Amino acid sequence: MGSEETEAEHVDVLxxxxxxxxxxxAYQLALTLPPPHRIKIIEKHPKSAQDQYGRAITLYPRSSEMLDQLGLAEALAQECFACRTTVSYDKDGNEVPGRGWYFMESMKDTKWDFALVLRQKYQEEIFRQALRREGVVLDAPVALVGMEIHDDVPSNGYKISATIEDGVTGAQNIVKCKYLIGADGGRSFVRRAMNISFDGTSSEDKWVRIDGVVETNMPKxxxxxxIESPTxxxxxxxxLDHGGTRxxxxxxADRQKAYPEFNEEAxxxxxxxxxxxxxLSFKQVDWWTIYVVGQRVARNFLVQDCVFLAGDACHTHSSGAAQGMNTGIHDAVNLGWKLSLVLRGLAIPGLLRTYEIERLPNVQKLINYDKDISRLMTMQLPHGWTGDPNADPNEILGRVMSEAATFSSGLGIYYDPDSILNTPGSHSSTANSNSVRAGQRAPDVELQKPGTFEITRLQRETPNIAKFYIAIFAGDLTQTMTSFAALSKAVDDxxxxxxxxxxSNPISWITIAAxxxxSTYELLGGLPRGKVFYDAExxxxxxxxxxxxxxxxxxxxPDGWVATATTINGHDTVGELERYFERFLLVE
Known part of the structure; x- marks a missing residue:
């Protein structure tokens, strides 16, 4: 054991x-964990800019917003195809309004009001470069080949021994870590090693995807x-990006009979x-695949309080609604800030359990939508369909995708109220029906900077650096100054x-005045706490x-959802906020 302890590499997160x-x-953790914390990321396949083009292509608005708050979205926007136009054609080539992907044209209330289309290989290179700037390099090809959890090690210790193998030399090494995250795809080694059930089914349906540069007489x-094809x-x-098309x-099954072997020509x-x-003609083919459609969800996203699953490792589905990578990004962003706060000793380890509590219901919603969408895309009515047995699947598909629109865009994804993170506060009793609630996305409103009156956005001023932001909507200070001043004094105490x-403080402040x-000093009657912005209109x-x-x-x-909302009422407000944060933050 002594030699293993000497030779083992020790990291906080593998x-x-x-x-x-x-x-x-990895990027979130590298961005927010100060030295001497260490993280390590491994990938069993070689990774380079020459990777195949295929796999995921589309980021919806909420994913783009979250990546923007991490400082990653602008680089994606430089290379992407920004898709704001949709069209549906029937079998005769006539436009059919309001069907198919039409919901994309209604993705509003966000700066990122488009589908950001950029093939995964280009996205990954941007993410790798950002990670390298934070001092972390992806180790590839390196595979996880064994793991053991030591129950006798306390929660803040190196509970996990992971055996990794170099894909070139075959050499094996031991990595000791406090937490391990399995983001290793639908055939996840981590999920199988931890004996986590992967519940669901695969269908008989097969889909083909092919990318390339094409010529066509299609109008748009x-x-x-x-395209509503009868066959x-x-x-x-x-x-796609770079002038391509998918x-x-x-x-x-009928068309499969014509091909003893399905290859690129087929x-x-x-x-x-x-x-x-x-x-249609292809000037070049970049990539193609054929795959079986199915839906599966891991029984657990967190086991033994130290091993997590994220992305395809804990949920797989068709690409029918283009949700795979988006859902994985939601997993990553939800988990990253929580793990950072716990590792820095700023939050209780129990905070990590909210990862599964929040993500699992949303993944199940996606699976339910995907079951219907994937069947309808293959011209079959959904299982359990009680409507007209002769209904046109294309028409029903349009309804289902429209119904799922705010979920698909991500802008309507919410986390249920609970007793830890998403708690209706005193503002909920006085709020009107339009008020944003705990567990909902925090809208990205425009604000003005003091002095220059330059326009900025709330999400730009609240980056995801594993901090909570207390946003004081101060209202019209000619009417609210007394309560605002009482609040400021109570906060000082x-x-x-x-x-x-x-x-080291997981809480920041901003004030938004109507x-x-x-000067902000004269406007607020003293030195402000945190940044100040104007909302004159x-x-x-x-x-x-x-x-x-x-x-x-x-x-x-930190991830841009509303945690709670309170009234402005001096010591009462401060007490309410203190009780909120004391549930999960470790206060000195």
Missing amino acids: IVGGGPVGLIT PRSYCA HGNVLWAA IGFAFT AVKEAIASVKPFS SKVLGRSDGS NTGP CTAHARYGVDASRGAIFVLR
């Missing part, structure tokens, strides 16, 4: 899997398009047939809330449902 989910998780080829189901046509279609031939009556805003002034107050004559306080989680 991340298994170098795809987007693993890279984003640079769009997200659905290939609801065909996906997606304009075509996806159902490969029915994929091209079937793609051409799938888009009829339009013509609070050991929980009154600490200086250093890197007034402007030559009260558009931000209105979006959050705040009465400008009373004001309100919203606590924003």
